[in-house]
Amino acid sequence: MREVAVVGIGVTEFGEKWETSFRNLFVEAGAMALEDANMSGDQIDEMFVGNMSAGRFVLQEHIGALIADYAGLVGNHIPATRTEAACASGGLAFRQAYTTVASGLNDIVIAGGVEKMTDVGGSVTTDALAGAADREWEGLVGATFPGLYAMIATDYMHRYGLTREQLAMVSVKNHANGAKNPIAQYRKEITVEDVIRSTRVADPLRLLDCSPVTDGAAAVILCPMEMARQFTDTPIRVLASAQACDTISLHDRRDISTLDATVAAGKRAYAQAGVTPKEIGMVEVHDCFTIAEICAIEDLGFCAKGEAGKLTEDGQTALGGSIPVNTSGGLKSCGHPVGATGIKQVAEIVAQLRGEAGARQVDAEIGMTHNVGGTGATVVCNILGV
Amino acid sequence: MVGIISYGAYIPRFRIKTEEIARVWGADGAEIARGLGVREKSVPDFDEDTITISVEAARGALARRPLDPGEIGAIYVGSESHPYAVKPSAAAVGEAIGATPVMTAADCEFACKAGTAAIQTGMGLVKSGMVTYAVAIGADTAQGAPGDALEYTASAGGAAIIVGNDDPIAEINHTCSYTTDTPDFWRREGQEYPSHGGRFSGDPAYFKHVQGAARLMLEQMGTTPSDYDYAVFHQPNAKFPTKVAGMLGFSREQITPGLAVPRLGNTYSGAVPVGISATLDIAKPGDRIFVTSYGSGAGSDAFDITVTDVIDSDVFNRNAAPTVEQLLANPVYLDYALYAKHKGKILMQ
Amino acid sequence: MSVPRYWRKQQNRYRLRGTHCETCGRYFFPPRNLCPTCRRDGTIVDYEFKGDGKVRTYSIIRTASEDYDLQTPFVLAVVELEEGTCLTAQVICTPEEVYIGMPVKKAFRRIIADGDAGVIVYGTKFVPA
Incomplete structure (x- = not known):
């Protein structure tokens, strides 16, 4: 090769x-x-x-x-x-x-x-996106895409004690990054209060937990x-490009709160690149919903299961933290044109590694991308380096 | 002898109070509730209709007496609110309870007596040996136009009666009917709500036909009201069945167990089958039940039923499905706005 | 709603009819015609689930697509059936009632209707047991 x-x-x-x-x-x-x-x-x-x-x-x-x-x-x-x-x-x-x-x-x-x-219209969008999950056995019974991720959030919060505020901090951090990104859809900062007071979409997720259209x-x-x-x-350099799949439906997963395809694609990518999570300087993860970023940080090995809320609260995933996550603003603030997101993530890491990321520049030599299809039925992880 | 093998009822959990409906139309709710003898009525959930009510009722009957659904040779669903104008509710029920494909099925309509017409049809098939078991269902998500008198009572619910020959929990000693062409209540094809003849639906309609069938039964059986422990009459409100019972010589005590209407409203085709269910919920072996339905248009079916030892035997488990009393307990009350949303009365784009 | 697509799965939706692998003992709902564990060595037979289970996780859906809009807010859950398999379904109860581990049993309900003139899709939801 x-x-x-x-x-x-x-x-x-x-x-x-x-x-x-x-x-x-x-x-x-x-x-x-x-x-x-x-x-x-x-x-x-x-x-x-x-x-x-x-x-x-x-x-x-x-x-x-x-x-x-x-x-x-x-x-x-x-x-x-x-x-x-x-x-x-x-x-x-x-x-x-x-x-x-x-x-x-x-x-x-x-x-x-x-x-x-x-x-x-919004209803067609909701319906089309539901096709990313199992249309026959999830979509048809009324499962929306936010609803499926909300069920991950319910399970996760119940098991690991993640707080509503910690979940909101993911969105707040991504908006802070997006505010510095000239191509971002929402170039504005928001507060924890804004998130937890925004419209309820699918409990426990609210509008500002969700990536936009x-x-x-x-x-x-x-x-x-x-x-x-x-x-x-x-x-x-493309140090690794790895892909993994999992069950199409959330209900068939081994563990509701772990995206096994993320774990598999991540491990494959690390092996291919010959690096460990510690050597990754920044990562663009698939934060289609705030809970998705929490799961991704853990499933990619940046912290132990159950600790991503704390890591976020401590500012370790922000610019200047130990592992900056979603310097572009992520799907939440930069926007999520579904088919384009995986490429935009690569472009962001390339810009960062070239030193062209302006106000959101991170000093790093290796970066990673994590792109999820559905509720984790397909995951692509890429590792890039100077 | 042909009889009832099992039974099951179903009532949605939502209710609206008579006074809440009256409030919207500027009427005196307490007076209307007193006049009709109806305090509240059931309202279907957004995802409930005559088919779902029928399936839940039939499943209740099968839970009380597990029999091979493959031996069900006929299913008849009596209703005036079949979800489809063309496409049988009965076939969907058959599929849902595992009785398909070797069975016959059809939907019946005779205003509020389609459920008892289904029982008679099933009896005929069982008696003739054409089928082992027939499932007869009366169920409705009844319609009453906003502001019309019917709106205070038109409710949702139903019951399923499994008719068969072997070890019935209640033998049906006899059935007879009384039918004329009397337009007291009707709904033309394509119309959303029924029309009715106001006070014309009383004497020349309900009272004439219920008494006609009931007196025919007493005469053919050589019985008097005192020979029966319980009596169930069609109950569009509490006033009519109470009055007709008195006219025929039945006591308030005889009709009370089978009178669900004060807390349920009028489930149309479901009314008498639910009344039979409520009576069977408390009946003892040897109890004799007198039943007369009424369907506008107009006719009445009468039944003479005797409860057997089987109802308390090992082959039948009354507790395996909810009683009418349990179904009526712990309702969720709706205000008129939510009721209108449930019933699809809000004009939407 | 495509009529054949709905009709084909009717018994599965109406009666929780899934499948069972006689080789390894796994139960499947939604039904699978190939056991993912045994693959071609598996023997798949039909199996009708009893319909008793418990809520494994849930969400209250506040915003839904048009077909489900009238029902919001409604409870969506992953229900774990007694036989050990999980499915996604609505639970008929108030948002305040539902909790992880709540025992539920099957109920026959309308799932969606294709407008005022199209077919009605019926199927299984759950109610508190």
Whole structure:
């Protein structure tokens, strides 16, 4: 296997992009990544696009070709493929791209993700996202996505004594980071009080525990490390890209409060990179809900089970803490255009490792991403280093 | 002899008080409650309808007497609020209790006596040897237009009676009916709420037909009211059955156990089957029960029933399903706004 | 709601009819036609669950999609059946009543209706036992 580097990144501004269409969002991100890599589109060998539900959100399938077409990449008739694993669709695109470059099949590959969620009403969004879990045996009985994570939170709080305030602190911390991120959907700080007084969505989760509905796209360009310096002075190495799966339904899990797929993908990634959690300088975790960040911090081995609430309360996951988590603002504050999230996480770590993260810069040499599909049925973990 | 093999009732847990309905329409609730003899009525949950009530009632009957559902050869569901205009409630009930596919099924409608019509149909099939067991259900999520007199009583509930030949808990000694074409209450196809003839639904309708069937029964059986321990009459309110009982010579004591209407309201097709259930909940071997239903349009079915030793034997467990008294206990009260939401009376986009 | 999709699982939803692996003894609801433990060595047979269980975890759903909106707030739970398998279902009780470990039993209810003209999906929910 060849060593692989990320040589270009592009992320659109996240938010309610009323004037921008699904396809144009991606074209914007792709062009930014190519610009960043100082590269021509003609040099691309293959394209992977993460997208969860264009079929529900914009009634469009056949995303690979559509995106390649509007990105001006059909001249060479490159392979263009959509990857889908609900909210981990972007992570999947990255891993597919990594695999084809590492194996020697391709040299230059673009991995992107895009979601246009605001063209439909809230009820359709809720319904479409419920498809990330088991439609037949969870969705049909009335399980919403926040509801499923809320059931994790109920179990977790009951077993480990996590307080409502500690849960809120996850959101407060992510908003503090997002306030410093120019592409974030919610560039504003909030308080614990704001969170615990926000609208109840699915007890114990409230509105400010939940990631928002977001339009956005992100793209990164990968190539073999040996070619990387043709495109950039600051190539970032992909030290690991690992994926794991678990039962589609929460009710079939061994342990409600542990995402075994996170544990498995994390272990695989650490082994592949030859590092331990202690050596990770920062991590972008999948905080689709505050409880998800709590579980992720533990399941990735940054602290023991039951201790992530305390770690958060002590400020250890904030900028300047022992393990900064979600410097981008996370899904909560930066926004969560479902298919784009996994790629945006990689772009954030790359920006951090290049020293281009501005007010949220962390001094670290190794960073990690953690992208979850559904309630943990698919997890992709990547480790990147300078 | 053909008889009742088992029975089960079901009543939703929600109630609205007569006075709360009266408050909305600016009427004197205490006076209406006193006049009707109905203090409160049951209201279905958002996810309850005639099919769910029927299934729960039938499951209660099967819990009291576990028999092979495969031996159920017929299911009839009597109701005037079948969730589908076309597609049988009875087939869904059959599927839910495991009686499908070797069985016959149909929905019955005869206003408030569709449940007793189902019992008679089942008796015929059992007596003729066509089926081993027949399940007869009377259930309704009754409709009454907002502001109409019916709104004070139209409620939700039902009961299932399993009819068979072997070791019944109560033998059905005889049944007879009295039917004419009398338009005292009706609902045209496509209409949401029923219409009624006001005071016309009294003498020429309820009282004429209930007395007609009841007197026919007494005459054919050669009995008098004092030969019976209990009597159950159709109960659109408490006033009518109490009055007709008096006219026929039955005492208040005989009808009280089977008179659920003061706390339940009028469950339409479910009313008499629930009344039979409430009576069987307390009956002893040897007790004789006189039953007369009434369905607008109009007709009455009468039954002469004798409780057997089987009701207290090992093959039957009365405690395996809730009694009507237990179903009526600990209700959750709704105000009119929530009641309107439960009944789908709020206009929504 | 697709009619065949609903009809196909009718008995499973109505009667908690799941499956059982005779090889390893595991019970499955939702039903599986392949035992994840024994795979091709497993012998799968139908099994009707008794319907008694307890709440393993829960949430009170305050915001739901259109089909369930009228019922909010409602209790959603992971229910562990006596036979040892878990499923997701609604529990019919007030938000204040539910707790982890609460004993529940099955109840037959409407799940959703496809508008005013489409099919009604019935199935199993739970009530406090």
